[in-house]
Amino acid sequence: ATISCRRGRVSVTVRRPLPGERPATPSTVDALVEGWPIGARDSDVIAQAIRSADGAPHVFAAIAPTVQPQPDDPIAVHVSSDGMVAWLIPWADAEVTEAGLSASLEAAGVSAGVALAQFGSFVGTRLSVPAVIAHGRPVVNGIDAVVDFIVPRVAGVHAPSAGDDATVDYREMGSTGKPVKSGDVVAQKTPVTEAVEGITVRGVAIPGTIAKDIDLHKFNGKGTQVTEDGLAIVASTSGSGSWIADRVSVLPLTSISGDVDFSTGNVRVEGDVSISGTITTDFVVEATGNITVLGAIEGATVVAGGSVTINGGFVGQERGTITAGGSVTARFMEHAAVHAGGPVVVGFEIRQCTVISEASVSVGGGRGPGRITGGLVRAKHSVDAAEVGAENGVSTKVQAGWGKELDAEVSEVHVPPRVTVRQTVHPGVDITVGGAVDHVTSNRAGGSWKDVDGKISIIPV
Numbered sequence: 251a252t253i254s255c256r257r258g259r260v261s262v263t264v265r266r267p268l269p270g271e272r273p274a275t276p277s278t279v280d281a282l283v284e285g286w287p288i289g290a291r292d293s294d295v296i297a298q299a300i301r302s303a304d305g306a307p308h309v310f311a312a313i314a315p316t317v318q319p320q321p322d323d324p325i326a327v328h329v330s331s332d333g334m335v336a337w338l339i340p341w342a343d344a345e346v347t348e349a350g351l352s353a354s355l356e357a358a359g360v361s362a363g364v365a366l367a368q369f370g371s372f373v374g375t376r377l378s379v380p381a382v383i384a385h386g387r388p389v390v391n392g393i394d395a396v397v398d399f400i401v402p403r404v405a406g407v408h409a410p411s412a413g414d415d416a417t418v419d420y421r422e423m424g425s426t427g428k429p430v431k432s433g434d435v436v437a438q439k440t441p442v443t444e445a446v447e448g449i450t451v452r453g454v455a456i457p458g459t460i461a462k463d464i465d466l467h468k469f470n471g472k473g474t475q476v477t478e479d480g481l482a483i484v485a486s487t488s489g490s491g492s493w494i495a496d497r498v499s500v501l502p503l504t505s506i507s508g509d510v511d512f513s514t515g516n517v518r519v520e521g522d523v524s525i526s527g528t529i530t531t532d533f534v535v536e537a538t539g540n541i542t543v544l545g546a547i548e549g550a551t552v553v554a555g556g557s558v559t560i561n562g563g564f565v566g567q568e569r570g571t572i573t574a575g576g577s578v579t580a581r582f583m584e585h586a587a588v589h590a591g592g593p594v595v596v597g598f599e600i601r602q603c604t605v606i607s608e609a610s611v612s613v614g615g616g617r618g619p620g621r622i623t624g625g626l627v628r629a630k631h632s633v634d635a636a637e638v639g640a641e642n643g644v645s646t647k648v649q650a651g652w653g654k655e656l657d658a659e660v661s662e663v664h665v666p667p668r669v670t671v672r673q674t675v676h677p678g679v680d681i682t683v684g685g686a687v688d689h690v691t692s693n694r695a696g697g698s699w700k701d702v703d704g705k706i707s708i709i710p711v
Contacts, residue, residue, distance in 0.1 A: 251263065251264045251274035251278050251279055251282065251299075251300075252282075253279070253282045253283055253379060254307060254340075254378050254379065255313065255339065255340045255377075255378065255379055255380055256340055256341070256343065256378075257340075257341050257342070258312050258313045258314060258315060258326060258339050258341070259309045259311075259312050260283065260286070260288055260309065260310060260311040260312060260313060261307035261308055261309045261310065262279050262282075262295075262296060262299050262307070262308055262310055263299070263305060263306065263307045263308070264299045264300050264302070264303045264304075264305070264308075265303055265304075265305040266303045267303075273300070273303075274300050274303075275300065276293065276296055276297065276300070279296050279310075283311070286313070286337075286380055287313055287328050287330060287335075287337055287380070288311040288312065288313050289311065289312060289313075289314070290311065291310055291311045292310045292311065293310075295308050295309065295310040296308070296310050313328055313337070313339050313380060314328065315327060315328055315339055315341075315358075316328055316329045316358045316359075317354075317357045317358050319341050319354065321342065322342045322344065323341050323342055323344075323350065323354065324340075324341055324342050324343075324344040324345060324346050324347075324350060324376070324377065325338045325339060325340065325341055325346055325350070325351065325354055325372075325377060326338075326339040326341045326354065327339065327354050327355060327357070327358035327360060327383070328358075328380070329358055329359070329360065329451060329452070332386075332450075333386060333450030333451060333452055333454060334385065334386035334388065334450055334451065335382060335384070335385060335386070335451065336355070336358065336360045336363070336364075336382070336383050336384035336451045337380045337381065337382055337383065338351075338354075338372065338377060338380065338381050338382075338383045339377075339380055340376075340377040340378055340379065340380070343376065344376065345374055345375065345376055346372050346373055346374065346375055346376070346377065347373065347374075348370075348373045351369065351372060351373065355383070355384075359452040360383070360384050360451045360452060361451070361452060361453040362384070362386065362387075362449055362450070362451055362452070362453045363384035363385045363386050363387065363449070363450075363451045364383060364384040364451075368383065369383070384451040385451070386448065386449055386450045386451045387448050387449045388448050389445075389446065389447065389448030389456040389457070389458045390445060390446035390448070390458055391445055391458045391459040391461075392442055392443055392444055392445035392458055392459055392460055392461025393442060393443035393461055394442060394461050394462045394463075394464075395439055395440060395441055395442045395461065395462065395463050395464040396439070396440045396464075397437055397438070397439045397440075397464055397466065397469070398437065398438045398439075398440070399436070399437045399469075399498060400428070400434075400435060400436050400437060400438070400491070401428050401430070401436045401437070401491035401492065401493065401498050402428065402493075428490065428491040428492075429490065429491070430485045430488065430489060430490065430491040430500050431485065431488045432485050432486060432487050432488045433484055433485060434484065434485045434491075435482050435483070435484050436474060436483050436484065436485055436491050436498050436500065437466060437469060437470075437482065437483035437498055438481065438482050439464060439466055439480070439481045439482065441463075441481060442461035442462070442463050443461060444461065445457070445458025445459060445460055445461060446458055465480075466480060466481075466482070466483050468497075469483060469496075469497055469498055470483045470497060470498065471494055471495070471497030471498055471499030472494070472497075472499045472500070472501060472538075473485060473486055473487045473489060473499050473500030473501055474486055474498060474499060474500055483498060485500040486500070487500055488500070489501050489502045489503055489521060489522075490502070490503040490521060490522040490539065490540070492522060492539045492540050492556050492557075493556060493576065494538065494539055494555045494556045494575065494576075495555060495575055499539065501520060501521030501522055501538065501539040502519070502520060502521035502522070503521060503522045503523075503524065504517075504519045504521060504522070504523045504524070504537075505523075505524045505526075506523065506524070506525045506526065506527075507526050507527075508526060508527040509525075509527035509528045509529070509530055509545070510525060510527070510528070510529045510530060510533050510535055510550070511530045511533065514533075515533075516533055516534040516535070516536075517533075517534070517535045517536070517537075518534070518535075518536045518537075519536070519537050519538075520537075520538050520539075521537065521538060521539045522537060522539035522540045522541070522542070522556070523535060523537045523539070523540075523541045523542070524542045524544075525541070525542065525543045525544065525545070526544045526545070527544070527545045528543070528545035528546045528547065528548065528562070529543060529545075529546075529547045529548065529550040529552060530548050530550065531548040531549040531550060531567060531569075531570075532549060532550065532569075533550045533551075534550065534551045534552075534553075535550065535551075535552050535553070536552075536553040536554075537553075537554050537555065537556075538555040538556075539554070539555055539556045540554060540556035540557045540558070540559070540576070541554045541556075541557075541558045541559070541574075542558075542559045543558075543559065543560045543561065543562070544561045544562075545561065545562050546560065546562035546563050546564065546565060547560055547562075547563075547564045547565070547566075547570060547572070547580075548565050548566075548567060548570060549565070549566055549567035549568070549569040549570040550570050551570070551571050552570075552571070552572045552573070552574075553572075553573045553574075554572075554573070554574045554575065554576070555575045555576075556574070556575055556576045557574055557575075557576035557577045557578065557579070557592065558572050558574045558576075558577075558578045558579070558590075559577075559578075559579045559580075560578075560579065560580040560581065561581065562580070562581055563580055563581045563582040563583065563584070563598075564580045564582070564583040564584070564586050564588070565584055565585070565586070566583070566584065566585045566586025566587065566603065567585055567586075568585050570585075570586045570587070571586065571587045571588070571589075572586070572587070572588045572589070572590075573588075573589050574588075574589070574590045574591060574592070575591040575592075576590070576591055576592040577590060577592035577593045577594065577595065577609075578590040578592075578593075578594045578595075578607075579594075579595045579596075580595075580596055580597070581596070581597045581598060582596060582597065582598040582599050582600070582601070583596055583599075583600045583601070583603050583605065584599070584600075584601040584602060584603065585601070585602050585603065586603050586604075587603065587604045587605075588603065588604070588605045588606070588607075589606045589607075590605075590606070590607045590608065590609070591608045591609070592607070592608065592609050593607060593609045593610045593611070593612065594607045594609075594610070594611045594612070594629070595612050596611075596612070596613045596614075597613075597614065598613075598614070598619050598620075598621070599613065599619060599620075599621040599622070599623060600613055600621070600622045600623070600625070600627060600635075601621075601623045601624060601625070602623065602624040602625045603624075603625045603626075603627070604625055604626045605625070605626070605627045605628070606626075606628045606629075607628070607629040607630065608629075608630050609629065609630060609631055610629050610630075610631045610632045610633070610634070611627050611628075611629040611632075611633045611634070611635075612632075612633075612634045612635075613634065613635040613636070614635060614636045614672075619636060619637070620635045620636030620637060620672070620673075621635065621636065621637045621638075622635045622637070622638045622639075622646060622648060623638075623639065623640050623644060623646060624640070624644045624645065624646050625646065625647070626647045626648075626649075627647070627648050627649070628647075628648075628649040628650075629649070629650055629667075630650075630651065630652060630667070631650065631651075631665060631667055632650050632665075632667060632668050632669070632670065633648050633649070633650050633668075633669045633670070634669075634670045634672075635648075635670075635671055635672070636671070636672045636673045636696075637671065637672075637673050637674050637675075637676075638671050638674075638675050638676065638679050638681075639675060639676030639677065639678055639679040639690070640676050640678075641676060641693075642678075643676065643677045643678035644678055645678050645680075646676075646678060646679045646680070647679075647680045647682070648669055648679065648680070648681050648682070649669075649681075649682040649683070650667035650668055650669045650682070650683050650684075650699075651666075651667030651682075651683055651684040651701065666684075666700055666701070667683055667684055667700075667701070668683060668698050668699060668700050669681050669683055669698070669699040670696075670697075670698045670699075670711060671696040671697065671699075671711075672696045672711055673695075673696050674693060674694070674695065674696060675690050675693070675694045675695075675696065676690070676693055677690055677691050677692050677693065678690070681699050681706070683699050683700055683701040683706060684701030684704075685701060685704055686701040686702075686704055686705050686706045687706070688706040688708075695710070696710075696711055697709055697710050697711055698710075698711055
C-alpha cells in the first residue's frame with residue numbers, strides 16, 4: 251500500500267501482492283499515516299481499497315489547510331491546534347518555490363521554528379505527502395523547591411504509633427530527638443527549577459508555571475543556622491535535633507535517671523528531657539523541647555515545647571496536666587487533662603479525661619482495645635477509637651472539627667473533620683462533628699461520623 255495526498259485529500263493505493271509479499275491491512279495504512287494531522291478516516295474506503303487491490307487511489311481522509319491556498323499553489327499550510335507544529339500539505343502538482351513557500355508560511359502566520367536547512371530542502375520539490383516545516387518550542391514548567399528534613403518532623407505532623415501491646419514503638423517515632431553534632435546538616439533544600447517560556451510556530455509566547463521557592467529561615471530554630479547559599483540548615487551546636495513550634499532545633503539533652511520526686515525536685519530545662527522513671531504526683535517538668543518518660547506520669551504538671559512520650563500511662567488523679575506543642579503519646583490516660591498541638595496517640599484507653607488536640611486523637615490504632623470512656627475528647631481533624639462510652643451510660647463527649655463556640659480558624663482544615671468508631675458506641679455519648687451533633691441513646695454499631703450540610707452523616711466502617 252502507498253499513501254499520497256493532493257489538495258488536502260489523503261488516498262491509499264493498494265495493488266495485489268507479489269509472491270512472498272504480505273497483503274496490506276488496515277494496520278498497514280495506519281502505520282503509513284501515523285502522526286499526520288488528518289481528521290476522521292473512512293474505514294470502509296480503506297477496507298474496499300484493500301479488497302479490490304486495483305492499484306487506483308482511494309480517498310479516505312482529508313487535511314484541512316489553515317489558510318485556503320490558490321488552486322495552482324503547490325502547497326498549503328496546516329498549523330496544529332496547539333500551534334506547536336506547522337505542516338506542508340501537497341496541493342497542486344507543481345514545484346515548490348522559495349517565494350511561494352515564504353508566502354504560504356506568512357499567510358498561515360508561521361514565523362518561528364523553521365530551520366533554514368529544512369526550508370531549503372523543500373524548494374524545487376513536488377510534495378506528494380505532508381511534511382513538517384516548523385516546530386514550536388515546548389514550554390517547561392518550573393519545579394518547586396523541596397526540603398528534605400534529616401530531623402524527623404513529628405511534632406504535629408506525623409503521629410507516633412503504638413505496638414500490639416500498646417507500648418510505644420520508638421523505632422517508628424523519632425520524637426525523642428536525633429543526636430546531632432555541630433555542623434551537621436539537619437535540612438537540605440533542592441532549589442527550584444526555573445520555568446522556560448515556550449513559543450508557538452506563530453511566535454506566541456507560552457509562559458511556564460512559576461516554581462515556588464522555600465525560604466529555609468522559616469524552619470530554622472534554636473541551635474541552627476541557614477547556610478549562606480540558603481540551601482541547608484546546619485546545627486550550630488551539638489545536642490538533640492527536634493521539631494519545636496514548626497521549626498527544626500538542636501537543643502541540649504537532659505537525662506534524669508530514676509523518678510522525678512523529692513530527690514530531684516521540679517525540672518525546668520532548655521532542650522529535651524529524658525526520664526528513665528516516673529514523674530510523681532505534684533511535681534513539675536517543663537522543657538522547651540521534647541519530654542520522654544520511660545515510666546509513667548502521675549498527678550504531675552508537664553509542659554513541653556515539643557512532644558511528650560510516655561512509655562507507661564498517665565494517671566492524672568484529677569490534677570495531672572500535659573501541655574505540648576507537638577504530639578502526646580501514652581499507653582493509657584485516666585483522670586487527666588491533655589492539650590497537644592499535634593496528634594494524641596493512646597494505646598489502650600482514655601478514661602474520664604479532657605483531651606484536646608490541634609490535630610487528631612487516635613486510641614488503639616486498630617491493635618489495642620481503643621476505648622474512650624467518659625470525659626471530653628476533642629480534635630481539630632479527627633478522632634478514631636474502637637469503642638466510645640460504656641454500658642452504664644457514662645457521659646462521654648467526642649468532637650472533631652472546632653464548633654462555633656471555639657474561636658478557631660476553621661478554614662485551615664483542608665480535610666473534612668470526622669469521628670470514626672470501629673466497633674461500638676454506647677448510650678450517653680455525644681458525637682459532634684463541625685456544627686452537627688448526634689446524641690446516642692442506645693448501643694450502636696461503629697461508623698464514620700461526618701458533617702454534611704449541618705447534619706450528621708454516618709458511613710459504615
